[in-house]
Amino acid sequence: MTLVETVDRLFYDALETREPAARERALVAALPAQIALAKAEAPYYARMLAGIDPQAVNGRAALAALPVTRKSDLKALQAATPPFGGLAGVGLGAVAHLYQSPGPIYEPDGPGPDYWRFARALWAAGARPGGIVHNSFSYHLTPAGMMIEGAARALGCPVFPGGTGNTEQQVQAIAALRPSTYAGTPSFLKILLERAAETQSDASSLKHASVGGEALPPSLRRELAQLGVAALQNYGTADLGLIAYETPAMDGLVIDEGVLFEIVAPGSGDPVAEGEIGEVLVTVFNQVYPLIRFATGDLSAILPGPSPCGRTNMRIRGWLGRADQVTKVRGMFVHPEQVRQVMTRHVEIGRARLVVESHDNRDEMTLHCEATTQDPALAAKIADTLQAVCKVRGHVVLARPGELADDGKLIADMRSYA
Numbered sequence: 001m002t003l004v005e006t007v008d009r010l011f012y013d014a015l016e017t018r019e020p021a022a023r024e025r026a027l028v029a030a031l032p033a034q035i036a037l038a039k040a041e042a043p044y045y046a047r048m049l050a051g052i053d054p055q056a057v058n059g060r061a062a063l064a065a066l067p068v069t070r071k072s073d074l075k076a077l078q079a080a081t082p083p084f085g086g087l088a089g090v091g092l093g094a095v096a097h098l099y100q101s102p103g104p105i106y107e108p109d110g111p112g113p114d115y116w117r118f119a120r121a122l123w124a125a126g127a128r129p130g131g132i133v134h135n136s137f138s139y140h141l142t143p144a145g146m147m148i149e150g151a152a153r154a155l156g157c158p159v160f161p162g163g164t165g166n167t168e169q170q171v172q173a174i175a176a177l178r179p180s181t182y183a184g185t186p187s188f189l190k191i192l193l194e195r196a197a198e199t200q201s202d203a204s205s206l207k208h209a210s211v212g213g214e215a216l217p218p219s220l221r222r223e224l225a226q227l228g229v230a231a232l233q234n235y236g237t238a239d240l241g242l243i244a245y246e247t248p249a250m251d252g253l254v255i256d257e258g259v260l261f262e263i264v265a266p267g268s269g270d271p272v273a274e275g276e277i278g279e280v281l282v283t284v285f286n287q288v289y290p291l292i293r294f295a296t297g298d299l300s301a302i303l304p305g306p307s308p309c310g311r312t313n314m315r316i317r318g319w320l321g322r323a324d325q326v327t328k329v330r331g332m333f334v335h336p337e338q339v340r341q342v343m344t345r346h347v348e349i350g351r352a353r354l355v356v357e358s359h360d361n362r363d364e365m366t367l368h369c370e371a372t373t374q375d376p377a378l379a380a381k382i383a384d385t386l387q388a389v390c391k392v393r394g395h396v397v398l399a400r401p402g403e404l405a406d407d408g409k410l411i412a413d414m415r416s417y418a
Helices: 020-041 043-048 060-066 071-080 119-125 144-155 168-178 186-198 218-227 334-344 376-390
Strands: 098-101 107-111 133-135 159-161 179-184 208-211 230-239 241-246 253-255 259-264 278-284 294-300 328-329 332-334 349-359 362-371 395-399 411-413
Touching: 020 043, 020 060, 043 208, 060 259, 071 294, 098 332, 119 144, 119 179, 119 208, 119 241, 133 144, 133 168, 144 159, 168 186, 179 186, 218 230, 230 411, 241 259, 241 278, 328 362, 334 349, 334 362, 334 376, 362 376, 376 395
Parallel strands: 133 159, 133 179, 179 208, 208 230, 349 411, 362 395
Antiparallel strands: 098 107, 230 241, 241 253, 259 278, 278 294, 328 332, 349 362
16 A cells, blocks of 8 residues: 655545545445455355345445344354354465454454554554554464554564563563554553663653553553653454554544444444444455454444544544443453353352453453352462463452342443543
């Protein structure tokens, strides 16, 4: 993709500033071919869209009549038809990597630059050709690290693949390599900057950050700014790639140019009125994984008018919670099914509830378990199982039988992002 050449170089390309009507025409014009591709190449969509004439899907109203595919259904679909549930539009020989996200859910990627389209978000956050990107997203199992890797390389930015953890080594690398942009979770950026200050290590080269995987509350954004880094949010998934991204205007998240975006009533496929909170649905124009009306389970709402930054695509308020009990802790999705897995591995557990909180802008999760014994050794074993199943460390508190609410809720997200 050719970057737009302007005096101030604010925009990644000319697509970002085109007339909204021209954008809408282009998206709608691309729909029939994408529907036809999905029907022809992906067995799942051949079944789901049987009887649908792709040429008739020529507008948003026709798209809204198509069935919804839910992320929450992928685990069962993939178990029945491994590895991708019949949703891939290419054979395995055309897949570059296979990733595993919590669930577990498996995702493909394909060859070529910036497969997940994250270069646009990095550009908006301040990354520029030649500037080093310090990438603290995980390279292990999930595609987060490679999402940024591909985007940075498409921009001409060398990458330091820091991954997660190893705080001391990452601080040393920042001082030695002088990266200009950080990519990763905002909570880990705070950890790195505070450790650099404690050890008198120079992290002053870091000026920009593209952060995701968890919420960026205003209090944490202010703390990062006080530490010298302007942090802007990106919003994407392993299935879809980039969905939306924050710009320096910090007034909502701008929808990516490569997706057709909808907000629908949770649990349905019916579009809601502009400004109303609903579930995020995305259609991507991707041959490898041609997802049509893919329900993320995330809640958001469309903001009126264009962004003050000059980009003309629609904006959303950002992540406003989940339409189900699935939540994200330190960048990893945690599912109710995983809580059930922990329970089934320990016969001593009756009811259980995973409580997610934020302390000093760091996610913490505690599994409260009704158990037949209050033995600390049992709590330690359950904690080990929790980490093994969810890939996130958590605490375990043992309760007596009957102490937890009998309301069927397995995950309670108590975080506030004010």
